[in-house]
Amino acid sequence: MSAAKKGGRWADLGPRTLSAAVLLAFGGSSIHLGGVAFASFVSIATGAVFWELLRMFRKDQDMAPLTAGGLAALAVFVAALVPLWLAPVVLAAPLAYGYSVLRGDHRLFAAYGAWVLLGGFGLVWLRDEYWAGWTWWVIFAVVATDVAGYFVGKYVGGRKFWPAVSPNKTWSGTSGGWAAAAFMGLLFVLLIGMPPDIIWISVFVAMFSQAGDMAESALKRRMGVKDSSQLIPGHGGVFDRFDGILGAGALAFLVAITWG
Template identity: 50%
Template sequence: MSTSARWSDLGPRVFSAVVMLVLAALGLWAGGYVFAIGVWITGSLMVWELVRMLAPAARGLPVQLALLSGGALVLAWLLPGLLVLPLLIGAALVGMGQLRHERWRYVGFTAAILLACHAMVMLREVAGLPWILWVICVVIASDVAGYFVGKTLGGRKFWPRISPKKTWSGTIGGWVAAAVIGVIFGFVTGAGPMLAPISVLVAFTGQMGDIAESAIKRHTGVKDSSNLIPGHGGVLDRFDAMLGAALAASLLWGLGLMPGLT
């Protein structure tokens, strides 16, 4: 592969990334309903893309299940915390009943999307801005480092049957970048040096989110979840790693294993 071909997608990726970063920064700074609505829309679009992949012939169903999922996220914001888990899983199960095939893939991935989106909103509103920025920076740093290290060094594939472009060099480069972010935010949040290995764990779960979405795409025979984001494919393509990272961070938080955050 020539050098120009290897880096041919860099321009659209950078432009789209800048636009998404600006929108995300505005939402994060505003917080409250502004950030929550952005997350709800993102989650709904991910479900829309998922249904289009799993049931391409089901006209109208992607929109219906996207609206159902978005509505469940809004209700989860309004209802007491004890009702959130059954509400979001219940919404995924209701959608599952509308599909003739791929039901278990749908319910598993949709439940992950909904729980991760709700976790992102709670991290911003309850834990505070530094903690949601930590999760986002861990994912972005590991993704960017993984992309450039993998493109530059190449080498053995991480999981060739599922994600043929992901290399071990890029994966490890992503872990190193996540650890650096952990050290920085360890000082910012007062969590200390233990946030570095936790950041590597969160980065790893983010990479597994990416792998999980790649597995669905290979199973359904599609290259991208959609073409909504130039250079990145679909919303699910761009935020699959954020799903895994948000779920891991919220689980650690809930178990009381996050240093500096109770």
């Protein structure tokens, strides 16, 4: 009998927990340090996601995805150093390269690639422009969404959220994620004095996080792959772990520049 069957529905809990702890340690340290440390961590993660993304579109596995990933990492890092109006020009470089080496699905790749780059840049920009508490809020809201969705979905079960795209997601887990994110927002309001609007905005952070997860699931199903790669035990690829964070990062950036 396989390990997965022996462990039943909780078989992936151990690897997921260990991987999440390691990522949290590195990510948390970089958030605390800010500056180059955080920009480097997010840039490398975004580059890895961009590499995985182009690998899914190009089946020949040549050097093009690796080149695109390197360009994406560099672009996110540099975009954080230049004036905000110039950042889209910098971020467009890896997008243009990836677009140029594809034989088809150009619009689909452009949509996913733009989301990945905006999400990565948004996280770095948020940490640079605001104090670390705002970045921690985004991270904890996403983690709360993911953890609550996992456990509530496993325990409660019930009607599937979107079985054609992600057969394991349930409405109970999805709504549990919204509630957990709102509660996390409340804690940030009570404990460190963040504005009360954070509570309801946290629900939207959860929704964008879940939308990122669903969008990646839809892409993997379309491309006929189970995981974006096998870089992270228990999670698959970097994209599999950071899809929700990137969705939330994009939202946080848009909210910040819109409302200040």
